Amino acid sequence: MSTVAVAHEHAPGVHAAPTSFWRKYIFSLDHKVIGKQYMFYALFMLIVGGLLAILVRWQLAWPTKAIPFMGKLAPEGMPGGHMLPEFYNSLFTMHATIMIFFAIMPILIGAFGNFVVPIQIGARDMAFPVLNMASFWTAVPGAVVIIWSFFVTGGAAAGGWTSYAPLSAIQPKGQTLWLIALLILGLSSLLTSVNFITTIINMRAPGMTFFRMPLTTWALFITAILLLLALPVLSGAMIMLLFDRVLGTTFFLPAGLVVSGQPLKNAGGGQALLWQHLFWFFGHPEVYIMILPAMGITSEVLPVFSRKPVFGYRAMAYSMIGIAGLGFIVWGHHMFQSGMNPLLGTTFMISTMVIAVPSAIKTFNWLGTLWGGSIRFTTPMLMALSFVSMFVIGGLSGIFMASTPVDIFIHDTYFIVGHIHYVLFGGSLFGAFAGLYFWYPKMFGRMMNDTWGKVHWALTFITFNLVFFPMHFLGMRGMQRRIYTYTEYEHLKDLQPMNQFMTLSLFVLGAAQVILVVNFFLSMRRGKVAGPNPWRANTLEWQTPSPPPHENFTEIPTVYRGPYEYSAPERADDHWPQSEPPSGPVRASAH
Amino acid sequence: MQTHALGPVRAARRPLRTGLFSIAALFAAAAVRAAELPRWLQLPEGVSSYSARIDGMFRLILWITGIVFVIVEAMLLYFLFRYRHREGRKATYTHGNNRIEVIWTIIPALICVVLALLSRRTWADIKQNMPANALPIEITGEQFSWTIQYPGADGKFGTPDDIVSLNQLHFPVGRPVVATLRSKDVIHSFFLPEFRVKQDAVPGMSTRIWFDGMRTGHWEIACAELCGLGHYRMKGVPAKPTPPLKPGRN
Structure with missing residues (x-):
């Protein structure tokens, strides 16, 4: 009864300011602290995933060369520093798994979503603070299990991040831990998505209509809906695969399997392709789950630093809705060469070609936003511009594989690896960097060093292209993905110099991230004090102190206009906060 | 303005x-x-x-x-x-x-x-659309090799004159081949880059594909779908036609 009484007294999401260290920094209910926790979590996993990538690329550049100290670090996978094929398979599997599920999703959704969304809509917190805390603390054991899996007999999962059955059903124990880790993480993401949807629908400040919401909030709203609809399918498939592995069921095991000359016990009645259908029914929306928040961040940053309203705000929102809807009917394009009925391939090709359109609309609208602007080249702006220019490459290269006959050749080659990295690094990660530099002053109250930010941007942008653009050429030559040594093949032998060049570029790319890490931590103490609104932006998070107080606002703001009213002709000031009353200073000076 | x-x-x-x-x-x-x-x-x-x-x-x-x-x-x-x-x-x-x-x-x-x-x-x-007058063959993938079976002179599989080769694809130049792809264990993908052929071999399924080679040369068969620790070395060669597979012979 008492909880009912409390619920009547307080608005949802409202809770007392914590006083103890544990409740303030560890088991916090505050969305801002949880957002920061997700950010540290994601940055840590980003480093882990990046180190795995360096090992993968070392092997591709110098297939027979030992790395002596790795012989001590991973004696089973790299005896004497020489990489074994099964360890190589674990490395790329875990690189992708960690980057996708433990780095990109947590930083975009967990960190920026949590920190930014409630303040942007003028709420005091998320709708369900306890659920929010539970989401984060569910994600932690997920990461522990996935890292632990490196140390079990047989090593970590080695079936690719897609874990195609039946290979994934007969792999060593690491695959079981992979499934458990992702099931745990999936639960965490589901809790988060429910929280976002509820918060955005119910807790918007007075005047904050849907079409006055900043595009970051729009993007996270749609992302949360995608998560809610797609993740249960993956979880279901993973539970089935787990049962196949530990309980002797045969969801994905057809009759007559013979592995290494031994008939597989109990096999029969299952379908190998069922896994792929279930996995990609989740997996394709997942691609948009990772890119939509970055699109939202870009749509946020471009108008602020162009001092101009976003071009085609509604087209931006509608195209995200379009992507979300179409995202559920394109999964078969991952399966053109799988043995799925080729006629079905044609239908999936058509839906895939159509889904290119909303992404094109967004790109043109970003260009439209820059057109006629007054562009400031700050670090977040450079990152967002990189997002646009790199996403164009990732989007256009997707058209090659959407065309079924062309896909025959490039499917499962490095062309695909190049494509996915242009979308997920060139897209999602540059979007995350833009968000990081943009909201850092809001999160920590101080500015990051802009000069070092630009050095970080320049090195990352250049070396990113040097590492990943050549992948398209490797794929066009027919180099398959996921092979331990391509030099086994006569027709791929001469690709070694190009691979070495890519690996050397990756070393620089990796080293450049040290600049970000140092800048990130040093700026917390030494950075210039930011003040509430260092970018002179309009959205609500900039109309409150940096960092915002407990419960975000001293008084809940009222929203009078859209989020991107920059350079309005009737005002001398080039920004016009969403919460400034219309009777406010019309000809006030800019500062 | x-x-x-x-x-x-x-x-x-x-x-x-x-x-x-x-x-x-x-x-x-x-x-x-x-x-x-x-x-x-x-x-x-x-x-x-x-x-x-x-x-x-x-x-x-x-x-x-x-x-x-x-x-x-x-x-x-x-x-x-x-x-x-x-x-x-x-x-x-x-x-x-x-x-x-x-x-x-x-x-x-x-x-x-x-x-x-x-x-x-x-x-x-x-x-x-499978072509008429094609030579039927069967390709079976397993960790980590390709077994290719030809029907022999009688044109039928499962008879004593069947010919089996390991990792060697013999094809009649200029005549289409219809291959039935299968797998014994996990998913493999039959990839002949120069022929523009790629098709997964899925356990429990038979998938039919066709291709032809207009001439012979030094090429390789690759596996394009991750199939385990030996995936990288699951390769073969398309070779010159052997006598029973000469063009025009049924």
Whole structure:
């Protein structure tokens, strides 16, 4: 009864300011602290995933060369520093798994979503603070299990991040831990998505209509809906695969399997392709789950630093809705060469070609936003511009594989690896960097060093292209993905110099991230004090102190206009906060 | 600056026309130079009767995406330079333009649908319509080798004159082969780069594909689907035809 009484007294999401260290920094209910926790979590996993990538690329550049100290670090996978094929398979599997599920999703959704969304809509917190805390603390054991899996007999999962059955059903124990880790993480993401949807629908400040919401909030709203609809399918498939592995069921095991000359016990009645259908029914929306928040961040940053309203705000929102809807009917394009009925391939090709359109609309609208602007080249702006220019490459290269006959050749080659990295690094990660530099002053109250930010941007942008653009050429030559040594093949032998060049570029790319890490931590103490609104932006998070107080606002703001009213002709000031009353200073000076 | 409402419409028209014209001009140039793409922008030599169709589609998409890429990135760079912040100049206040939204929705949609329709026919001819008078063979993948079975002189499988080879694909030059793909254990993918053939071999399923080789040469069969620790060395060679497989023999 008492909880009912409390619920009547307080608005949802409202809770007392914590006083103890544990409740303030560890088991916090505050969305801002949880957002920061997700950010540290994601940055840590980003480093882990990046180190795995360096090992993968070392092997591709110098297939027979030992790395002596790795012989001590991973004696089973790299005896004497020489990489074994099964360890190589674990490395790329875990690189992708960690980057996708433990780095990109947590930083975009967990960190920026949590920190930014409630303040942007003028709420005091998320709708369900306890659920929010539970989401984060569910994600932690997920990461522990996935890292632990490196140390079990047989090593970590080695079936690719897609874990195609039946290979994934007969792999060593690491695959079981992979499934458990992702099931745990999936639960965490589901809790988060429910929280976002509820918060955005119910807790918007007075005047904050849907079409006055900043595009970051729009993007996270749609992302949360995608998560809610797609993740249960993956979880279901993973539970089935787990049962196949530990309980002797045969969801994905057809009759007559013979592995290494031994008939597989109990096999029969299952379908190998069922896994792929279930996995990609989740997996394709997942691609948009990772890119939509970055699109939202870009749509946020471009108008602020162009001092101009976003071009085609509604087209931006509608195209995200379009992507979300179409995202559920394109999964078969991952399966053109799988043995799925080729006629079905044609239908999936058509839906895939159509889904290119909303992404094109967004790109043109970003260009439209820059057109006629007054562009400031700050670090977040450079990152967002990189997002646009790199996403164009990732989007256009997707058209090659959407065309079924062309896909025959490039499917499962490095062309695909190049494509996915242009979308997920060139897209999602540059979007995350833009968000990081943009909201850092809001999160920590101080500015990051802009000069070092630009050095970080320049090195990352250049070396990113040097590492990943050549992948398209490797794929066009027919180099398959996921092979331990391509030099086994006569027709791929001469690709070694190009691979070495890519690996050397990756070393620089990796080293450049040290600049970000140092800048990130040093700026917390030494950075210039930011003040509430260092970018002179309009959205609500900039109309409150940096960092915002407990419960975000001293008084809940009222929203009078859209989020991107920059350079309005009737005002001398080039920004016009969403919460400034219309009777406010019309000809006030800019500062 | 009283032209806010109309400005974008008017301003949009001229670049649009110029843009369309330059696209058309580039396409014309593309058509003329289609056969002369530099080596590094081409797929490896194609030796099957349909490889040219796949390569043609690849080339067409390369041209279209290449042109779009150049236009978009050039516009981006131009805008960054032209509209960089300068003291005393205020940004144009506009929320967009519905007309231009419709244009840049319809044009990409048309291009994509046309590409899909063009691809559809080639795809159907390669993966759906099996040719008559083809030589039937059976290809079975297992960790980590390809077993290829030929029906022998009687044209039937499961008879004593069947011929089995390991990792060696013998094919009659110029005559189509219809292969039934199977797998004993996990998913493999039968990849013959120069033939433009790729098809997964899935346990529990039989998948039929066809291909032909117009000549012999030194090529390799690869496995394109991760199949375990020996995936990287699951390879074979397409070899010259052996006596029972000479062209024209049934």
